Amino acid sequence: KNEVEQSPQNLTAQEGEFITINCSYSVGISALHWLQQHPGGGIVSLFMLSSGKKKHGRLIATINIQEKHSSLHITASHPRDSAVYICAVVEYGNKLVFGAGTILRVKS
Amino acid sequence: EAQVTQNPRYLITVTGKKLTVTCSQNMNHEYMSWYRQDPGLGLRQIYYSMNVEVTDKGDVPEGYKVSRKEKRNFPLILESPSPNQTSLYFCASSLSRTFEGAYEQYFGPGTRLTVT
Numbered sequence: 001k002n003e004v005e006q007s008p009q010n011l012t013a014q015e016g017e018f019i020t021i022n023c024s025y026s027v028g029i030s031a032l033h034w035l036q037q038h039p040g041g042g043i044v045s046l047f048m049l050s051s052g053k054k055k056h057g058r059l060i061a062t063i064n065i066q067e068k069h070s071s072l073h074i075t076a077s078h079p080r081d082s083a084v085y086i087c088a089v090v091e092y093g094n095k096l097v098f099g100a101g102t103i104l105r106v107k108s
Numbered sequence: 109e110a111q112v113t114q115n116p117r118y119l120i121t122v123t124g125k126k127l128t129v130t131c132s133q134n135m136n137h138e139y140m141s142w143y144r145q146d147p148g149l150g151l152r153q154i155y156y157s158m159n160v161e162v163t164d165k166g167d168v169p170e171g172y173k174v175s176r177k178e179k180r181n182f183p184l185i186l187e188s189p190s191p192n193q194t195s196l197y198f199c200a201s202s203l204s205r206t207f208e209g210a211y212e213q214y215f216g217p218g219t220r221l222t223v224t
Contacts, residue, residue: 035213035215041196041220042215044215045214086151088213096141096213098150098151099150100148
């Protein structure tokens, strides 16, 4: 079993829909990252969380340390949000472990 | 502009021919690392460096070497590439010297390597 599980693996949405991507992990962590990888391959850091909730524009990330779960929400989705979204956890001992990613496609 | 650069972006080579992928950052970051990304396996760490002259193995170090002689540069060396090293490679850096992931990670644009 992978230490970091993301769901869904693939997601297709219509423009304007509210999107949720989930990340569950099985180990103790000190922080969690959400990353975005565009079709061209480049990876951008969206959020780094250790507790609670963060918001940036239409993106919201939450984390529940006790339940070992994080969610990434996209409000009013747009075709330019189409990308792979990757969850990565920072294990104690400072190791970064990545989920397999969620492929999001937003249709206009 | 704050950035991590990698070169080359694309490389096709043959088995056994030594190659180096360069990585450079202009943010004075102490921590740098190399990852490979393969379909279905996600990103896996190859090597990392906490500071100049300090490097350590990640999850998949076999077949790779690194060096950190200057703070800004962290080259990845494949002494004798093999087809199973065909992959997409990313260099990344962050501010922290102590906590690998507790600061924002900056990724390079990626290097797509094909070994025939």
